[in-house]
Amino acid sequence: MGKLSVNLCGIEMDNPVIPASGTFGYGYEFAELYDINCLGTFSFKGTTKDPRFGNPTPRIAECEAGMINAVGLQNPGVEKVISEELPRLARCFHKPVMANVSGFSVEDYAYTCEKLDQEAQVGWLEVNVSCPNVHGGGMSFGTSPEAAAEVTRAVKKVATKPVMIKLSPNVTDIVSIAKACEAAGADGISLINTMLGMRIDLRRRTPVIANKMGGFSGPAIFPVAVRMVYQVANAVNIPVVGMGGVSTARDVIEMMMAGATAVEVGAANLVDPFASKKIVDDLPAEMEKYRIEKLSDIIGAVK
Amino acid sequence: MKQSFFEIVKNVALTADVYKMELSGDTSAITAPGQFVNIKLEGKFLRRPISVCDCVEGLLTIIYKVVGEGTAQMAEMQAGEKLDILTGLGNGYDLSTAGEHPVLLGGGVGVPPLYMLAKQLVAQGKKVSVVLGFNKAGEVFYADEFAALGADVTVTTVDGSMGVKGFVTDALPADYTYFYTCGPEPMLKAVYKASATSGQMSFEERMGCGFGACMGCSCKTITGYKRICKEGPVMRKEEILWES
Numbered sequence A: 001m002g003k004l005s006v007n008l009c010g011i012e013m014d015n016p017v018i019p020a021s022g023t024f025g026y027g028y029e030f031a032e033l034y035d036i037n038c039l040g041t042f043s044f045k046g047t048t049k050d051p052r053f054g055n056p057t058p059r060i061a062e063c064e065a066g067m068i069n070a071v072g073l074q075n076p077g078v079e080k081v082i083s084e085e086l087p088r089l090a091r092c093f094h095k096p097v098m099a100n101v102s103g104f105s106v107e108d109y110a111y112t113c114e115k116l117d118q119e120a121q122v123g124w125l126e127v128n129v130s131c132p133n134v135h136g137g138g139m140s141f142g143t144s145p146e147a148a149a150e151v152t153r154a155v156k157k158v159a160t161k162p163v164m165i166k167l168s169p170n171v172t173d174i175v176s177i178a179k180a181c182e183a184a185g186a187d188g189i190s191l192i193n194t195m196l197g198m199r200i201d202l203r204r205r206t207p208v209i210a211n212k213m214g215g216f217s218g219p220a221i222f223p224v225a226v227r228m229v230y231q232v233a234n235a236v237n238i239p240v241v242g243m244g245g246v247s248t249a250r251d252v253i254e255m256m257m258a259g260a261t262a263v264e265v266g267a268a269n270l271v272d273p274f275a276s277k278k279i280v281d282d283l284p285a286e287m288e289k290y291r292i293e294k295l296s297d298i299i300g301a302v303k
Numbered sequence B: 001m002k003q004s005f006f007e008i009v010k011n012v013a014l015t016a017d018v019y020k021m022e023l024s025g026d027t028s029a030i031t032a033p034g035q036f037v038n039i040k041l042e043g044k045f046l047r048r049p050i051s052v053c054d055c056v057e058g059l060l061t062i063i064y065k066v067v068g069e070g071t072a073q074m075a076e077m078q079a080g081e082k083l084d085i086l087t088g089l090g091n092g093y094d095l096s097t098a099g100e101h102p103v104l105l106g107g108g109v110g111v112p113p114l115y116m117l118a119k120q121l122v123a124q125g126k127k128v129s130v131v132l133g134f135n136k137a138g139e140v141f142y143a144d145e146f147a148a149l150g151a152d153v154t155v156t157t158v159d160g161s162m163g164v165k166g167f168v169t170d171a172l173p174a175d176y177t178y179f180y181t182c183g184p185e186p187m188l189k190a191v192y193k194a195s196a197t198s199g200q201m202s203f204e205e206r207m208g209c210g211f212g213a214c215m216g217c218s219c220k221t222i223t224g225y226k227r228i229c230k231e232g233p234v235m236r237k238e239e240i241l242w243e244s
Helices: A078-092 A106-117 A145-158 A174-183 A219-233 A249-258 A275-289 B069-075 B113-123 B143-149 B185-194
Strands: A006-008 A011-013 A017-019 A060-063 A066-069 A097-101 A122-128 A163-166 A188-191 A195-197 A214-217 A240-242 A262-265 B002-013 B018-024 B036-040 B048-056 B059-065 B082-089 B102-107 B129-134 B152-157 B178-182 B199-202 B218-221 B224-227 B234-236
Touching: A017 A275, A066 A219, A078 A106, A097 A106, A106 A122, A106 A145, A122 A145, A145 A163, A145 A174, A174 A188, A174 A219, A188 A219, A214 A219, A219 A240, A219 A249, A240 A249, A249 A262, A249 A275, A262 A275, B002 B069, B018 B069, B048 B069, B048 B113, B059 B069, B102 B113, B102 B185, B113 B143, B113 B178, B129 B143, B143 B152, B178 B185, B185 B199
Parallel strands: A017 A262, A097 A122, A122 A163, A163 A188, A188 A240, A240 A262, B102 B129, B102 B178, B129 B152, B178 B199
Antiparallel strands: A006 A011, A060 A066, A066 A214, A195 A214, B002 B018, B002 B082, B018 B059, B036 B048, B036 B082, B048 B059, B199 B234, B218 B224
């Protein structure tokens, strides 16, 4: 066990750095550039029961220190993910991977999780009840404690691997939702998904994004993410994975001090394809700056 | 794909709002005309995708139009400044289907990626016709550069202030064997309708990453979903599915 290692829901990771779902595909675009086995793990593109194209374009808008996306869970569907994407992923990544799952009904979630749970390389299930870009699903399950708990129970019933529930920041009381998931059997919580945002094209007097609104991510949301990770980590007794605007090794340390056991990196990967690798490489020097011997020692150091 | 730093050698205005920038650096990842590069700018979160106009052993030429804050920032840059650029993005044009007399149709800032294509087709001994469409005479650029390659160049302007009055589709040559095009979507649709042969069209869309990771720029085609930045930006006429 190295000084960067952490244990997430019983699985030892070389380091806490995890490229976030939707910003890393199934890994192989990045594997062209560097050996992605340097990462703790990564969370692959959100998978649903059926194939999805997602929303109409344009579905990207730039913001100050961030971006809005309204992709809407484009993915080939769980059957093809298993038959085509995972074998390809296995050729470039040799560690347990995080399977990100979304759905439009409780049954959808359970179906997709049960399939992915049986895949040998899947280490964790990250259940997304927080996608802001789909109607009648996604975030609607993550905005009430009851609905989030219902999805958690259904998934736990079929899963043998650790189940993490990925929460939305677009709620009035994230702590009550996290606690409801914990009570329903969740093995961990990951947060935050994107914040609902909007941009307007002044010349055309129309929204920039075809779907009008989308998920805001990037360094601008980092303070909000740190606050929510801190609140949730102090309210539950299961591991928390922190994300939201993380771009540097320094940000990783801050997230961990707030209570995160591991940290996901999202939008930064899209601007600098080497961002996650650089964070892993920079961690030892950054730890030295703050006299951190072992990274796991600082989890929740801030009270 | 490669990430590396390029140094600006030259950055000059071609018209009131169109600029040509020459950069020196590692161009080894650029393998086909019609590919693009993605440029990081100080203070801007997302990169700017710009098509490759020309690429000769370590010298990259791009032509861009000032349309927003990012491109305005680029227009202010001076020789000697450095830029972080992702190169070798997108599929680019396939020259193997050109036949003996390909026609290249460019509209506005859709013109630049056709330059390297014309150069390579001429080098293969093809008879190359080029039709460059603009709104008016003051917006015309690169007609002489295409002619210097040995291509047969026709300029069209919407207001008739230079060349043929009308659109690129009003100046299609006789007996062409294939077409290559890049320009605004209404022009692409017009070319699609007016063309008598098969061909390839280059598309654009708002992008997140430019290298296939975010799925921001996907489109539907006859042969399935494609990412404009990865499986595109060039599509074959036969696979295009117009949505509106």
